[in-house]
Structure formats: structure tokens, C-alpha cells
Amino acid sequence: xxxNKEFRDIVIAFGGxxxxxxxxxxxxxxxxxxxxxxxxxxxxxxxxxxxxxLREMSPExxxxxxxxxxxxxxxxxxxxxxxxxxxxxxVRAARENSSLDSSxxxxxxxxxxxxxxxxxxxKIESMKYRIAEAYEELKALRRISGLPDKKP
Numbered sequence: 001x002x003x004n005k006e007f008r009d010i011v012i013a014f015g016g017x018x019x020x021x022x023x024x025x026x027x028x029x030x031x032x033x034x035x036x037x038x039x040x041x042x043x044x045x046x047x048x049x050x051x052x053x054l055r056e057m058s059p060e061x062x063x064x065x066x067x068x069x070x071x072x073x074x075x076x077x078x079x080x081x082x083x084x085x086x087x088x089x090x091v092r093a094a095r096e097n098s099s100l101d102s103s104x105x106x107x108x109x110x111x112x113x114x115x116x117x118x119x120x121x122x123k124i125e126s127m128k129y130r131i132a133e134a135y136e137e138l139k140a141l142r143r144i145s146g147l148p149d150k151k152p
Contacts, residue, residue, distance in 0.1 A: 035078055053142075057145070070134050083119065
């Protein structure tokens, strides 16, 4: 099988996940989704995108691939997603309701779940760190391809 086609097939399968309308990402952990939605392990998808980026010279297609490369880090382990989901739902419901009582209730609920909030904050920080690493990786891929070293 042609290696480029294999990489494209992997990235197309990942794109299919990104296009799904039936998935609602978390709000508390910025756009987080469960890893079980991925058609391949994150490392395989990351490698496939990187391989295509090394060969792609079209600015439009490169931009799409770079965005996909960065978005891949929004997929978190299912156990973490399942842990954060109930609190996320209650916060979203309170925001939609937007009454003072509801906001107070959510704040109270969050303060009772201090340990969970610490885990959420730690996940957010680790995701920020990973995104910074991904930006550096994309810059390196651009340099390898002989393209200007700019932020994607």
C-alpha cells in the first residue's frame, strides 16, 4: 500500500471525527473530548499528520493539517473525561439558566468538589503545555520543509 495514501486515510478518518455534529466537547476543560472517539491512537494520527505536513506545500492544506495537529491534543483519556463530565454539565446548565440562584448553586457545588477542580486545573495546564510543544513541533516541520518559521 502507498505510504502517502495510508497517512491520508488516517488523517481523513480523524477529520471525520472532527466533523461529527453529535459530539459535545467539555466547557470546563477547553474543548476536551474522549480519546475513545479517535479512529487510531493519538501517536499514530500525529505521525500521519506530520508526514503529510512534510510533503504538503499548499498553504491552505497545510493550515488545515496544522489545525488538526493542534486539535488532536483536545482528546483526553476517557477516565478523565468521564470524571469531568458531570460537573461540566451542571456548569453549562447554570450558564444557560443564568439566574443568580443557579450561579450561586454552581459555585457552591464547585467549591465542594475542590479536589475535582484541582484535577481540572491540572489537566488544563497540561493541555496548555502540550499545545505549546505542538506549536514548536509544527515550527520544526515547517523548517524541515523549507517554509518560513511562523506560527500556524
